[in-house]
Amino acid sequence: NISPAGDLRNDPGDSVVVDIVSVRSGGALVSAPEMFYTIAANPLFDAYRIIATSGIRTGVPAVGAAGVAHPTAWAFDLPDTGGLFPGDVVHYYIRASDQVGGDVQHTTLPADLTGYGDFSTPGAYDGRFTVRALPTIAAAGGGSLEVPGILLWNDFAAGASEQIWHDAFAGLSLLPGVDYDTYYTNGPDSGVGNGLGGRTAGPALAYYNELCYTSGNMGTFTISNSDFKQDASDDVGALLNWLGTGNKDIFLTGDNVAFDLGVNAGAEGQAFAEDVMGVDIVTGNIRSFISNQSAPLVMAVAGAPVFENISSWIAYGGCMDINSFDGVTTRAGAVRLAEFSDSNGNSGSYPFSAATLNAYGNSNRVVSLPYDFHYMFSDPGATAKSTLSARAQVLKDVLGHFDVVVDDITEEPEFSEFTMRMGPNPFYTAYQRMQLTFTLKAPGDLRIKIYDVRGQLVLTPFYGPVTATTYVRWDGTDENGVELPSGVYFLEAQMGADVFVRKFALIK
Secondary structure, rough: OOOOHHEEEEEOOEEEEEOOOOOOOEEOOOOOOOEEEEEOHHHHHHHHHOOEEEEEEEEEEEEOOOEEEEEEEEEEEOOOOOOOOOOOOEEEEEEEEEOOOOOEEEEEEOOOOOOOOOOOOOOOOOHEEEOOOOOOOOOEEOOEOOOOOOOEEEEOOOHHHHHHHHHHHHHHHOOOOOOOEEOOOHHHHHHHOOOOOHHOOHHOOOOEEEEEEEEOOOOOOOOOOOOOOOOOOOOHHHHHHHHOOOOEEEEOOOHHHHHHHHOHHHHHHHHHHHHHHHHHEOOOOOHHOOOOHHHHHHHEEOOOOOOOOOOOEEEOEEEEOOOOOOOOEOOOOOOEEEEEEOOOOOOOOOOOOOOOEEEOOOOOEEEEEEOOOOHHHEEEOOOOOOOHHHHHEEEEEHHOOOOOOOOOOOOOOOOOOEEEEOOOOEEEOOOEEEEEEEEEEOEEEEEEEHHHHHHHHEEEEEEEEOOEEEEEEEEEEEOOEEOOOOEEEEEEEEEEEEEEEEEEEEEO
């Protein structure tokens, strides 16, 4: 937020500002530092794009509020218009050079450039230097457009935490940019107004039907209420505006979200915890209330809805630092979905809710956990119902309760009918793989063919027997490993008398 505190506004800065100095004795910068960027561009907007999808931007001295250039701060920018469009993903890094006595050396931020320009998976490159323009928009055929139905809000910013969500989504065959988008709060523990509510008042969220939230073990600056002494981001307002449209669902996880709402986010935050989450806040650290357990067993409450495929898991808050999980109880109308067991694994010992379901407003559903998704682990004593991780099983049950259709790639569903899901479309061979998901009427031979617009057979990426739900991924190359040219193609999938034909765009 670059607005002066006295203005009581949240104005997002559109530049990257970096302090750059030579740390070698007698060293000096050789030239102005540079920002290297690469955009995985959404071709729907190519006609309006005015910058190259990769290039270099030279830094300029950053000027402060008094109009004076800072001696060590450099600003890097992309055009305000014509640069980024919905569905674009950007990787960038900063490079600077210094010299001492003619010895020139270079350094980059981040230091590790592994994955730069690799858009094949969302965690391939450092998330701090990745920008996603939301929502992702894709052509759906017939002139219509589609966007993902789920938004993952990473309000934790730790790379491992976000990757855990991506892994869980992948286990359910949900694809980034197709089934879900990701909003990444930059510097969430700094309270600088970068939360979701700092960048939209809510209408831009209307495209999404479900929101998954993670804030790790942050004690403050989680879901904020535009308190300029805390965090100028009006997250509460944005979420309430979104929920006000009706038929929306939230899966809310974080160690101290409820406590932070009640203590640091004013009356608006406390009302959000009570009315939207459906909980009363007892303590910000439940450990002494549950026999000092730092990694308690969580057990689904018998007869409660939501958790149909998992009955227990571990809320792991120990070693090396010990996390502080919220202690909450359910309010009238809310449902306690899970409880903390005692140290012997027995239920019925504590009144606290380890997972809560609440109905809010116009057909909105909210499931909340008083600990973060990151700290959920499989119960080693449980009878395995699936080879999925505990996190993926919980996510599967929550999304299933929200009426999101998911495919457990580790389980064989009952045979019903031959169906196919295909995505993404358009398909960008530079950083994506097309995934085809098939359910079967019965075991048999599956044949997949790809034709060009003239009706000529280009290749057969798969032909063989299948006995259960099948997943086929294709990288856009022919039988010889040569990339196909950009263009429109047709995919034909056949099992017995059942045939699917889908049109897709391939972009190199």
